[in-house]
Amino acid sequence: FFFLMIRRPPRSTQSRSSAASDVYKRQVLRCRNFDGSFGGVPDAESHSAYVFCCVGALAIAGKLDQFDVNELAMWLGERQTSKGGFNGRPEKLPDVCYSWWIYSSLCMINRQDWIDNQALETFILNCQDVEGGIADRPGNEVDVFHTFFGLAALSLIDKDSSCLLYTSD
Numbered sequence: 001f002f003f004l005m006i007r008r009p010p011r012s013t014q015s016r017s018s019a020a021s022d023v024y025k026r027q028v029l030r031c032r033n034f035d036g037s038f039g040g041v042p043d044a045e046s047h048s049a050y051v052f053c054c055v056g057a058l059a060i061a062g063k064l065d066q067f068d069v070n071e072l073a074m075w076l077g078e079r080q081t082s083k084g085g086f087n088g089r090p091e092k093l094p095d096v097c098y099s100w101w102i103y104s105s106l107c108m109i110n111r112q113d114w115i116d117n118q119a120l121e122t123f124i125l126n127c128q129d130v131e132g133g134i135a136d137r138p139g140n141e142v143d144v145f146h147t148f149f150g151l152a153a154l155s156l157i158d159k160d161s162s163c164l165l166y167t168s169d
Contacts, residue, residue, distance in 0.1 A: 036068060076114075096135065
C-alpha cells in the first residue's frame with residue numbers, strides 16, 4: 001500500500017538511487033506507530049505483515065538504524081502467544097503465517113533470541129497434517145499459503161545465525 005503513495009525523485013537528480021532510497025525511507029518511517037511497530041499506511045493499525053515489509057524495505061535501503069529496533073523487537077516479542085505461535089496484532093489468535101513475518105523481521109534486526117524459538121518451532125510442527133501440509137492452527141485444514149510460510153519460518157529457525165542484517169546494539 002505505502003509503495004503506491006511514493007513519488008519518484010526527479011530524473012535530473014544526480015544520484016537517483018540515493019534520492020530514491022531517501023524517499024522510500026521517509027515514506028516507510030511515516031508508517032511507524034506510537035507502539036514502535038509499523039502499519040500499512042501512516043496512522044494505520046500496527047500489523048506484523050507490514051512490519052516485515054517496512055523492515056525489509058529499510059534493510060534493503062541500509063536504513064535499519066533509523067528507528068528503535070529494541071522497541072520494535074518488544075512489540076514483535078509480545079506477539080508470541082502462550083501456545084508458542086505468533087499473532088499478527090494484539091488480541092488475535094496465533095497463525096503459522098506470522099511465524100515467517102515476525103521471525104524474519106526479528107532476524108533482520110538481530111533480535112531473534114528475544115522469543116522462545118523452541119516454542120515457535122513446536123507450534124509450527126503441531127500445525128502439520130499427517131498427510132502433509134501445514135495449517136494456520138493445529139487441527140485446521142492445510143493450505144499452500146500456510147505450508148509455505150511455515151516451512152520458510154522453520155528454515156530460518158534452523159539457520160538463524162545466517163539471517164543477520166542489523167549488527168549495531
